């Protein structure tokens with residue numbers, strides 16, 4: 001699961017090394033990646049919301 | 059060889075330097091105007107900060123590029139490298155732009171917050187876009203009027219030399235006092251327009267059924283011009299904006315003047331007008347409101363815009379009611395709008411009379427303002 005999170009973060013940032021990519025694509029199931037992706041998308045939305053609120057309040 | 063490159067670079071800078079400097083000089087007209095409000099100056103300095111950041115990035119990126127092109131050229135025996143991906147470099151060239159964007163967002167957000175804070179305004183003005191004119195209503199002063207293109211038709215048609223403010227002048231400018239917070243409410247009567255005055259740093263869409271908001275405090279008296287910035291149909295280019303900023307005393311006396319004119323106008327709607335009076339006024343109204351489609355000589359642009367000259371509706375007694383009805387309430391299913399709510403009864407009576415008598419239509423009909431008033435009140 002930690003590996004999936006790391007892969008999702010790399011995807012969000014837009015840079016991933018070839019070694020990690022090979023490792024990720026040798027996994028048996030894509031589900032940890034899909035779930036981690038959805039979870040991180042939610043975290044990102046909440047983060048943007050919090051930053052916007054903080055900026056509007058300060 | 060390297061020396062030659064340095065020299066040519068220096069020459070290039072020498073040649074383009076003054077041009078660049080004068081382009082950045084705001085009076086040249088190439089750059090964005092700093093404007094006459096605190097907000098517009100803030101936006102201008104944001105624009106300049108970001109411009110210089112872009113220049114710095116360009117110098118670094120193109121510098122490295124041209125330097126590598128020159129130093130590692132094939133004729134010097136340079137061999138291309140054959141590697142794929144370098145994660146460290148990729149992380150760096152993603153993180154640096156990200157950091158630059160965040161740095162730029164901080165002052166931009168601070169300014170945005172000020173732009174959206176329309177609270178505590180002393181004057182409220184409702185700006186309504188029409189095809190193709192602006193309407194201004196001073197909500198607390200009980201004053202409202204249309205602001206039409208002031209450039210004469212003859213200049214547009216090329217029969218006369220163009221004036222200094224060609225297509226940037228109006229008959230009734232928006233008059234505002236300096237040093238007071240003015241809140242604008244924007245909406246539209248028909249399609250989407252945009253009220254854009256660069257010197258006030260305001261560019262807002264006016265959307266039917268919506269109200270947008272903005273505000274300004276003008277620092278310096280003067281005349282500030284703008285245009286509709288949203289393509290809105292045939293005469294989109296012919297609905298300019300003219301804002302006249304004056305001292306408070308001048309503004310107050312202007313308000314009194316406007317109220318007097320409005321009262322006199324209302325009073326004259328009661329009396330009987332002569333045919334000549336109606337025709338004279340009607341000619342002006344026709345030029346402003348009708349000539350764009352029906353043409354100055356009444357020949358129209360058939361089939362979309364029918365001719366009025368020689369039209370049986372305008373030349374016969376039977377057509378009179380139909381004619382008045384079309385001008386007041388429009389013709390559903392065509393592009394003819396009703397002017398019953400936009401023009402005064404005096405203007406309506408005058409323009410209908412004019413159309414029934416101009417270009418050889420010669421009915422001799424004088425349509426009285428009182429008759430129009432009765433129809434509109436029904």
Ligand SMILES: [Cu+2]
Nearest residue numbers: 251286290294
């Ligand atoms: Cu427009």
